Amino acid sequence: MDEPHHPPSFLTRLRAGLAGERDTVYLEALRSAGRVAYDEMLSADELRERLPTLWNLPAATASQLLAAWNAFVLQTLGETILDADYAAQPGTVGYVPAVTFDQAASWLTAVGDWVSRARQARANPEYDLAMHTVLPAPLPAWAEVVACPPEHLAALQAAVAPLREHAEVALHTLVRPGVPPQYESAVNRLHQDSAAAAAAVEYAAGLRTGRHHPGLHELIEQKLKRAIELWYRVGQLASMPALLDGPRFDVWCMTDRATLARWKRDPRARQAVIDMWRHDPNPSATLAIQAQIEAGLRTGDLWYHVPSHGDTCYFEPPFSPLYDVRRPVRIAGLALRVSTQFAVRGGVNRGLVLGPFRPTRQVRYRLR
Template identity: 55%
Template sequence: MADPMRPSLLTKMRASLAKERDAVVLEALRGAGKAAYDEMMEADRARDQLVADGRTLWNAPPATGSLLLAAWNGYMLQTLGEQFLDADYAARPGTVGYVPAVTFDQVSAWLAAVEGWVSRARQARVNPDYDIAAELALPAGLPDWAEVRPCPPEHLTALLAAVPPLRQHIDVSLYGLERAGVPDEHRAAVNRLKQLNAEAAAAADYAVALRTERHNAQLHELIENNLKTALELWFHVGQLAAMPSLLGSYESLRPAGRPDVRALPGGGHFDPWCLTDPVTLKRWQKDRQAREAIALLWREDPDPAATLALKSEVDAAFAAGDIVPLHTRDGSSCYYECPWSPLYEVRRPLRIAGRQLRVLQQFTLQAITGADGTFRRGIVVGPFEATSDVEY
């Protein structure tokens, strides 16, 4: 492979034509972030020493758990960043040293976060009183996924390549948590942690089994979502295994909603307007074009159950108080395109449609056939502004 730090003139020309971004910053971050691997080795040694001393992570000094947690986070983020860069270079050998904008944004988010975890791991190694849980809300979540449709094929390749090494380290962490013995009062918490790991492994295995040589946009998205779920769960599992005291207050990712089969098209409880903002519902029901657009939406939806499951996910978040209805400055309460879904604002961090949402983020549900003929199901993130446009 060509040296990404010394691209030729021809490489620069190809990258310019393809509108790719110079990866020199990413390569610098990659080089600096390799310190994460050293901290992971230090964490492994600390775990072994703990056993040799006859102690467990349940009664270890807070600095030990802090080291293990910070080292895991830095290692996972560094691994993901490197896999994405390498997968892009392999897929585009003519532009090594340059990457598409979406890849640049994603890799930058991961690799830029490595330094903070490496720093905390080193602090834990020199200060036996250091407690990372007193400084940060834990377990931390992965940086936001760079959203793009369709997801580049090399991104899937990178995610799949990252699974084996991350999975191996998770297995080592769970073994280390148990090998010195688990106090009876904590056995249920450890069993729950193992269940989370099994959920992540199942999602990863399912994604791998879905792979085919033929490209299919819907299958591609399903694989991507399962891999993201697995990685997000493993990011948490690694932290919880490093610092099991966090298990008592841990709230797992909200399970996906399951729609009533009678609410599906053709069922006795089916409501074609169920996705529409209730505040403006009557307006749309009186609009002939809107009625036709709603009918077309359900005819073109290849998986209405998945769409209603997404709605159930949003409804559950609303019922829990995690989100609230949003009105723009002019009083608008719905998105401008069919099915004119209500706007929401996040009150507590949560994940919807596989996407992590932060406090005060705005979003709405999307279910529509795009210009390319692909049905799009998910969420659209704001901020939202008033508009007189209507998309049928």
């Protein structure tokens, strides 16, 4: 069997080509670089063991634990899904189906950012991750596919096992010294979420058969994805229990960084952004769009658009940057072609606004 870090044989390339699989040289480089996530998790685990309790942690300490957890989970998921596919398809080691490639890439490309955040938290005792990103953070967007190949399902099944183990350990560590009375209900819900994730995985395992059935495969995929999302969230909340008081995030997380200071100084803009989130019927869906955009920025599929007239953001909340599509990509359910310009609208009118854009002196403080 070919090793993925060695040049594949002619037969391997031929089999992969016939199956429509993609070379994993890019993913293997990400895997190699991302292994620093395990060092960060080890450092976080050692810190966790020294702490008498995880309740009322300084923001920087909790930020380190959470960022290390996210980096570890995403690295583990990315590595596991690759190795599971190699094991299931030994004739094409070094190649994976397109959906598996996209899924592994979405996880592995996010690892570096979380490692950086963990190290910033270690270096700066005033660091607060909640001021820089949405917490608890959503998983990177799921790769979209019409028909999920059987080997991809096997890979997802393998990926949930290490995630379950570490999430349950993190939850046990949180509750071991006792739970403050004001957090008991929230911790009960964490146990409930962990149990729901375990039930979803066990149900998915019971659905597997030796025969291919599209409906069953779709149901298994849904169950496994739900379990991964739940355990990812449980681990974050167990690392930063202050989040159990309610989601903490920067309301400016979708705002153009180049003009951010201007909007923060404007009382009407501040209120408009707060109102946008308050009246959003599904904030998670809005944040999922932002997660897709951030994934596209990391991979180079997207970049920031700076028009010749100098305006860099859209004129209504959340005062989104303008983006350029550099490679075909799907955002918010829309297939975007190269050179498409877009911005993001939040709140009840959530979605993309397509360019081209022209300058305006108007600022819309209330969404239509």
